[in-house]
Amino acid sequence: MTTLSNHVPDPRLITAFAEHRDGPLHRINPWTKVGFVGALVLAVTVFDRLALLAGLYASVLAVYGVAGLPYRRLVGWYTLPLLFIISVAGPLAFLEPGTPIVGALSTPLGSLSVTWEGLVLFGELACRSLTVVTFTLAASMTTRYADVAYMLGRLLPRPIDQVALLTYRFTFVMIETLENLVKAALSRGANFSEFWSNKRLYARILGMTMLSAIEQSERLVKSMEARGYDGDLTLYGDVSRPPIHELLLVVGSYVAVIGYAVVAVYGVGL
Amino acid sequence: MAHIHLGEGSFPLWALVLWTLIGAGLISAVVYRVRKGGIKTHQIALAGIGAAASFAIFQLNIPVWGGIHMNLTGLVGILAGPLLGALIALVVNIFSAALGHGAVGLIGANTLVNASEAIVAYYAFKTLIQLDWDTFPASASAATLGLSSGAILMGAIIVVSGVNGSALPRADLTVAVGGLVGLNLGVAVIEGVLTGFIVQFLATVRPDLVDLADRKDREEPAGVTA
Numbered sequence: 270m271t272t273l274s275n276h277v278p279d280p281r282l283i284t285a286f287a288e289h290r291d292g293p294l295h296r297i298n299p300w301t302k303v304g305f306v307g308a309l310v311l312a313v314t315v316f317d318r319l320a321l322l323a324g325l326y327a328s329v330l331a332v333y334g335v336a337g338l339p340y341r342r343l344v345g346w347y348t349l350p351l352l353f354i355i356s357v358a359g360p361l362a363f364l365e366p367g368t369p370i371v372g373a374l375s376t377p378l379g380s381l382s383v384t385w386e387g388l389v390l391f392g393e394l395a396c397r398s399l400t401v402v403t404f405t406l407a408a409s410m411t412t413r414y415a416d417v418a419y420m421l422g423r424l425l426p427r428p429i430d431q432v433a434l435l436t437y438r439f440t441f442v443m444i445e446t447l448e449n450l451v452k453a454a455l456s457r458g459a460n461f462s463e464f465w466s467n468k469r470l471y472a473r474i475l476g477m478t479m480l481s482a483i484e485q486s487e488r489l490v491k492s493m494e495a496r497g498y499d500g501d502l503t504l505y506g507d508v509s510r511p512p513i514h515e516l517l518l519v520v521g522s523y524v525a526v527i528g529y530a531v532v533a534v535y536g537v538g539l
Numbered sequence: 540m541a542h543i544h545l546g547e548g549s550f551p552l553w554a555l556v557l558w559t560l561i562g563a564g565l566i567s568a569v570v571y572r573v574r575k576g577g578i579k580t581h582q583i584a585l586a587g588i589g590a591a592a593s594f595a596i597f598q599l600n601i602p603v604w605g606g607i608h609m610n611l612t613g614l615v616g617i618l619a620g621p622l623l624g625a626l627i628a629l630v631v632n633i634f635s636a637a638l639g640h641g642a643v644g645l646i647g648a649n650t651l652v653n654a655s656e657a658i659v660a661y662y663a664f665k666t667l668i669q670l671d672w673d674t675f676p677a678s679a680s681a682a683t684l685g686l687s688s689g690a691i692l693m694g695a696i697i698v699v700s701g702v703n704g705s706a707l708p709r710a711d712l713t714v715a716v717g718g719l720v721g722l723n724l725g726v727a728v729i730e731g732v733l734t735g736f737i738v739q740f741l742a743t744v745r746p747d748l749v750d751l752a753d754r755k756d757r758e759e760p761a762g763v764t765a
Contacts, residue, residue, distance in 0.1 A: 277597065277598050277608060279598065314551070356722060400548075405643060406638065426570065428573060431583050432583060432626055435590075436587050444598055475596055475599070479596075483748060490581045
């Protein structure tokens with residue numbers, strides 16, 4: 270499972286956590302989790318104080334831990350979101366107008382210094398991004414395959430739902446295919462440590478993966494049509510409505526975020 | 540998809556709403572076109588499994604600059620076309636956001652970027668093939684062009700939106716974002732070259748997949764007739 274990458278979440282591992290573990294978050298209704306994701310997105314967009322964002326991030330981290338999910342994996346999975354934060358907020362930490370933390374460094378383009386405001390901005394962007402990343406991962410790792418498929422079918426319009434359902438089903442197959450191709454190349458003495466000298470090998474493996482996908486889709490068409498496919502992949506699962514106490518929590522979280530935005534951010538008097 | 544996904548909370552609320560609406564508009568137009576043309580089962584299957592392959596390929600670490608990941612959006616555009624390519628971009632973004640890569644609130648913006656990559660790559664490839672370019676330079680150039688347009692669009696989206704909580708003037712923000720766009724353009728070239736080799740490989744085993752079957756027939760020597 271670790272052949273491909275250790276800093277991109279493996280959907281098989283995520284699904285294994287959802288199917289084989291049982292924690293407090295596993296018992297929460299999937300619709301409630303979707304509701305909380307929306308509330309968190311809104312919260313990290315409108316909250317404007319580092320302390321508030323850091324508090325929200327700490328709370329989500331605590332939820333992740335209470336759900337019995339592994340922190341060590343999470344650190345590795347932060348690599349890609351952090352890449353965006355560093356590449357955007359990194360330069361902003363230097364360019365943001367404000368009070369320099371230490372003395373300015375003279376450069377041919379002018380003086381350069383990290384400002385307190387730039388540092389705060391970096392912290393805010395990191396907390397905003399990692400809060401939602403942590404919660405969506407926690408939600409994905411505690412929601413069963415059948416429930417995710419059911420919600421995809423309900424939330425997306427046709428034909429996007431059909432495409433998404435097939436994607437979800439075949440992601441696991443395609444990862445296995447790619448992994449097998451990589452293993453086969455490694456067993457024949459291939460070296461993946463350098464890209465440019467192995468570019469044709471990479472192309473062959475990725476091309477074979479695409480080819481395998483297309484040929485699978487051609488076989489799938491025959492099987493779908495043989496079963497009388499009429500534009501609707503039947504879903505056998507069902508996700509019930511959330512219980513009233515969960516619904517109240519979700520509504521309460523939206524009220525709190527919108528209330529904060531209206532009063533504290535946009536300055537509307539009560 | 541040789542770009543860094545926009546992170547959650549990086550834009551103010553108005554920008555989040557704006558890009559979501561534009562992204563939804565693009566996808567609605569695509570869905571309308573697809574439905575109007577009467578979507579076939581093979582298109583659904585190709586889009587579904589193509590997105591799964593694109594998502595799976597993202598798992599592979601490419602050892603350049605410490606490790607990069609690719610979705611081969613340019614390749615997806617060339618193989619699936621602009622309409623299915625846009626739908627695949629949306630679905631891959633939804634799944635990526637669910638796994639913590641990209642932002643749930645910025646699926647609209649990220650889809651615009653990726654769909655533009657697929658659409659530009661498709662039309663560039665078609666044009667270059669019609670101009671009688673060979674498969675490798677045509678596909679490598681088309682993918683690089685598509686991915687570069689996506690990188691520039693992403694930079695433009697950041698500059699138009701402004702970064703949430705930053706007091707930096709737009710001109711200075713453009714300088715800051717320039718580095719990010721430059722990095723993405725570098726990755727676009729790498730992914731473009733890789734796409735070129737992949738299309739070349741596919742053209743040798745299944746020329747029909749890249750619409751080169753007719754061209755191959757056309758180019759075959761017809762023999763001496765006189």
